[in-house]
Amino acid sequence: MQEKEKLAPHVDDINRALNGKLSEEQIEEELRTYTERYGVPLGSAKRSIVKKYEGDPQELYVSTEKAIEDIEGDEQGLNLKCRIVSINEKEIEVDDEPKQIWYGILGDDTGTIPFTLWEEPSLELEKGDTVKIENAYANTWNDKPQINIGSKASLKEIDSEEVPEFDREAQKLELKDLRENMRNLDITARVTSIERKLVNGQDDKEKELYSGIIADETGKAQFSAWHDFGISEDDVIRVKGGYVRSWRGIPQFSFDDSAEVEFLDGDELPLTEDLEDVSVYTISDLAKRGGAVDAIVDAVMIDIKSGSGLIFRCPECRRVIQKGACRVHGKVDGEPDLRVKGILDDGTGALTVIMNRELTEEVLSYDLDKAMDTAKDAMNQEVIRDDVEEKLIAQPLKVKGNITSDDYGLMLVADDVEYKSIDVEKEAREMLDEVRV
Amino acid sequence: MSMISREVAWRVFAREFNDSDLMIESEDDRSPSYLVTPLGAKINRVYLVGVLTECENIGTDEEPMWRARVTDPTGTYFVSAGQYQPEVATTLANMEPPIFVAVVGKANTYEPDEETFLTSVRAEMIKEVDEEQRNIWILEAARSLKNRLEIAMEASKMEDISVEELVNLGFEEKLAEGFKKASEHYGELTFEKYDRMLEDSLRYVLPEYESQTIEDIEKESKTEEEGDEELEELIVDLVSEFEEKEGLENGVEYERVKEKVMEEKDLTQEKFEEVVNNLRSDGRLYEPVLGNLKVIG
Numbered sequence: 001m002q003e004k005e006k007l008a009p010h011v012d013d014i015n016r017a018l019n020g021k022l023s024e025e026q027i028e029e030e031l032r033t034y035t036e037r038y039g040v041p042l043g044s045a046k047r048s049i050v051k052k053y054e055g056d057p058q059e060l061y062v063s064t065e066k067a068i069e070d071i072e073g074d075e076q077g078l079n080l081k082c083r084i085v086s087i088n089e090k091e092i093e094v095d096d097e098p099k100q101i102w103y104g105i106l107g108d109d110t111g112t113i114p115f116t117l118w119e120e121p122s123l124e125l126e127k128g129d130t131v132k133i134e135n136a137y138a139n140t141w142n143d144k145p146q147i148n149i150g151s152k153a154s155l156k157e158i159d160s161e162e163v164p165e166f167d168r169e170a171q172k173l174e175l176k177d178l179r180e181n182m183r184n185l186d187i188t189a190r191v192t193s194i195e196r197k198l199v200n201g202q203d204d205k206e207k208e209l210y211s212g213i214i215a216d217e218t219g220k221a222q223f224s225a226w227h228d229f230g231i232s233e234d235d236v237i238r239v240k241g242g243y244v245r246s247w248r249g250i251p252q253f254s255f256d257d258s259a260e261v262e263f264l265d266g267d268e269l270p271l272t273e274d275l276e277d278v279s280v281y282t283i284s285d286l287a288k289r290g291g292a293v294d295a296i297v298d299a300v301m302i303d304i305k306s307g308s309g310l311i312f313r314c315p316e317c318r319r320v321i322q323k324g325a326c327r328v329h330g331k332v333d334g335e336p337d338l339r340v341k342g343i344l345d346d347g348t349g350a351l352t353v354i355m356n357r358e359l360t361e362e363v364l365s366y367d368l369d370k371a372m373d374t375a376k377d378a379m380n381q382e383v384i385r386d387d388v389e390e391k392l393i394a395q396p397l398k399v400k401g402n403i404t405s406d407d408y409g410l411m412l413v414a415d416d417v418e419y420k421s422i423d424v425e426k427e428a429r430e431m432l433d434e435v436r437v
Numbered sequence: 438m439s440m441i442s443r444e445v446a447w448r449v450f451a452r453e454f455n456d457s458d459l460m461i462e463s464e465d466d467r468s469p470s471y472l473v474t475p476l477g478a479k480i481n482r483v484y485l486v487g488v489l490t491e492c493e494n495i496g497t498d499e500e501p502m503w504r505a506r507v508t509d510p511t512g513t514y515f516v517s518a519g520q521y522q523p524e525v526a527t528t529l530a531n532m533e534p535p536i537f538v539a540v541v542g543k544a545n546t547y548e549p550d551e552e553t554f555l556t557s558v559r560a561e562m563i564k565e566v567d568e569e570q571r572n573i574w575i576l577e578a579a580r581s582l583k584n585r586l587e588i589a590m591e592a593s594k595m596e597d598i599s600v601e602e603l604v605n606l607g608f609e610e611k612l613a614e615g616f617k618k619a620s621e622h623y624g625e626l627t628f629e630k631y632d633r634m635l636e637d638s639l640r641y642v643l644p645e646y647e648s649q650t651i652e653d654i655e656k657e658s659k660t661e662e663e664g665d666e667e668l669e670e671l672i673v674d675l676v677s678e679f680e681e682k683e684g685l686e687n688g689v690e691y692e693r694v695k696e697k698v699m700e701e702k703d704l705t706q707e708k709f710e711e712v713v714n715n716l717r718s719d720g721r722l723y724e725p726v727l728g729n730l731k732v733i734g
Contacts, residue, residue, distance in 0.1 A: 350443040394539035
């Protein structure tokens, strides 16, 4: 149970917002129901109660203190007690006028978060100061939450004992275990590719992004570094303080200047070419992860969907057309193409696989022109799909590509397809030996 | 994320599949139904590769109803395809047994009465394959069986089977849940039969298999199946007698045969089912329509 004194300012706050519609006892009871019985965070509970009794949540004044790790972005009326981990000053232009702002990193015992201070602070701020911030707001930048301290906010210096030191060690993790929304990670991996990009950032300013692929002995992941750490291809790096964002189910490892990057000896991890084979996943693992980059799946093709083999696409939008008509552009002169849309199943799960023209031609061992001729002779384009079925169904395959997920399940867009060769006799003997033990 | 994930295709040997008599029906239209095997495989869809030994259209040309038997090293899968599986029906019509086939389909059950439970596969896909693919399938089915036997082994050490503990031991949650469900229904089972099935099926793909099994079969038939032979003959005789006397083209109702046999012999329901299953796998009896038995040949 929360102490009465702790709740009292919030009960008063709700009371004011509701103009005395409820008694203080009723408000306290409601507040306890929301926060204690249903585990709703105090801030949301207050808003919900005020809305429930037709008040305006904007009238709430006493906001609630939040731990940094609970800030997810796009929140108003934030209160926090924190320590200034770093602070810098810079000049920006607002309406052609130069303006002074401050930015840096705030920390508490749960984590760190970038901040921007948009007005000259009422007190001199230095690295290491402990402050209480009221009525700040959060938004997201590069998919990561950050704090804004605007004109409505207030800053107050507090005793340093009120903010416990950040002592949580970054969580050591292997790449196969990356999951959406993880934070404060400690990852050691080899950079197998990296490129520098310029992306549009805040105030339309271009920002440097270093992105590519990292690999360890358990798997691969895309990464994004929002700061120039001087990383180059083949480096083995240890990143402390990274986080995970997902794109269509594929976990991506991200880190910025708040992270610590250490360059390790090259022989800490196998070479890039030896890490190539590590990213073999079972489909059930992929379903749990949501996706993977550059992954290999060993599975049997058990179905070839309609819309496979010889297809025709709309020249405008590339959609597959039916009976010479595009869903959007009506009657069009379809352009021929080859593709495979099938189901791969490895006994642990199933996913949809897509193969493009090049791979389909490889599977069929004839090209698009030959496919057109064959279909014309047969006066039926489905004969090409029959050939695809003949070649692929019941066939154990090794398929490599990126795997994404949406409401319809997992999808693998193949970069490479191989027939898998299996030494049945050898594997049977090995299994027999295990069984006999 | 709420994903509609496609049901996995289980690689399960025919014997374990046919030993099953627990069906979890879907609660609504969207959730699938599952056949739960004694080792806890929760099967909605199967993938099997074996020898197509028979296929026959017991429907009409307009409304085909194909029945086929596909055998693996442990027993026979009963496979069906009707007018709602036109591609499969067309393919089956052009197949000439014996050939190796791969089948994907849904687990299906039929309960002609309270005590009889028959399993089959409603095919979604059938394709002719070669021996190599059949052997690879045996490996996959063996690996899957081995995994379930390992769960059974760990679970047998527990007083109460705990899904959580099994997951902590490194088993997939779905498998652990399936096994718990199975153990509640089938009770305490001895798994020796499946242990042996696993070894036998692995030996089946080895080049020295023939010589080994002839001895095995001789040994087995002496020790275990002496009494069965008599019973098998009795059942086959009974069925053919009924057929002849009454001119039954579609075979004799399973129940009538069972009643008659149980009148004459002192045996359990399970024993009767086992012997009939053996007769079906040996290709001496089949079901022209579900729930009826007919002598082959």
